[in-house]
Amino acid sequence: MPRITARGLLFYGLFYVLFGVFYAGTIAYAIQDYKAGTLPDDLRRVLLIDYPLKAVWTLPVWWLLFRGPLRRVSWPWRLLHHLWLCPLWVAVWMGSYYAAAGWLGVGTIQGSGKAWDVYIPVLFYGFQFGLLHATGFIQQLQQRGHLEQLLREQAHHSEVAALKAQINPHFLFNTLNSISASVPPELERTRELIAKLAHTFRFALVASRHEMLPLGEELAFLRDYLALEQARFGARLQVEFVVGDALLGLLVPPMLVQPLVENAVRHGIAPSVAGGCLTVTAVPYGPGGVRITVADTGVGTTVAPAALLGSAAGLGLRNTHARLLALGSPGLEISANVPHGLRVSCVLPVRQPEARPAAPVPVPTPQAVPA
Known part of the structure; x- marks a missing residue:
């Protein structure tokens, strides 16, 4: 969704000013055969009343689409909401614009020319919200690309760290077994602790390769782990x-x-x-x-x-x-x-353990019965 930044506000401010100047110049050029020198009046009307009101009524629609309840709607359905938002936006703008112009004594388009006060705002609405949607889509792509890059870097760092810290588990277990075998019989408690330590390492290795393990094995691992802690405390x-x-x-x-x-x-x-x-x-x-x-x-x-x-x-x-x-x-x-x-x-x-197939029941071989 488009973020509110100082750069974004400046861009949309310039967008409104340039669009307003272009619109005022177009009106002045179109009526120059009837009335000369209208450009200053048209500029004041467009830049001080017309487009500021468009900006004001754009804010609630923008919030609804990009910050409000419609922000979680999928893109196709969000675009379909413009079918009722656009006419509502134009109607509200027209009502406030004509009211403000009448209160300030500013002239507006009369007669059949009022169709331009519908046609131009509809075009402006579609253009500005098309730009907003495109901006939001580009930002989402940038964020997704940035996240994917971070995940790749983290995966790479994890892989490098794992390679640096990798110890052959067989070497570790064989070493622990050798140490256990070298412990004299009178230190049987030490031999038990070494065996529990080997079991905790072995379970951690197995756990890293399986998504699910029996709860009994997890608890046996915890018992060995806590037995090592009890030897310390x-x-x-x-x-x-x-x-x-x-x-x-x-x-x-x-x-x-x-x-x-x-x-x-x-x-x-x-x-x-x-x-x-x-x-x-x-x-x-x-x-x-x-x-x-x-x-x-x-x-x-x-x-x-x-x-x-x-x-x-x-x-x-x-x-x-x-x-x-x-x-x-x-x-x-x-x-x-x-x-x-x-x-x-x-x-x-939890997941139920997979049922193991039952061992086949041996069928006795029929033997000949003597007559």
């Missing part, structure tokens, strides 16, 4: 999962709950001297969703929970919120926890 971090077994097989978008858990540990539990409890809850939500809630009893937040998505500390939450919106979810819901802490919940779209 000790008794300060208590973890609880409240999930029904019937939900574990549902397919959900992966890696959406982990940022919520990480945020709760980092900003809720870690700053608290006494630590706290982190609870992950999953319950069915409607026919095609599951509500995940991550609640902690940490320090909470100093800003209003609803405003947390706009704060500097909410970068991970904002990214998760944007990803949920892109999936058609309502996004994150943030509220204070009781007695203290924070509660973050979201609705994940």
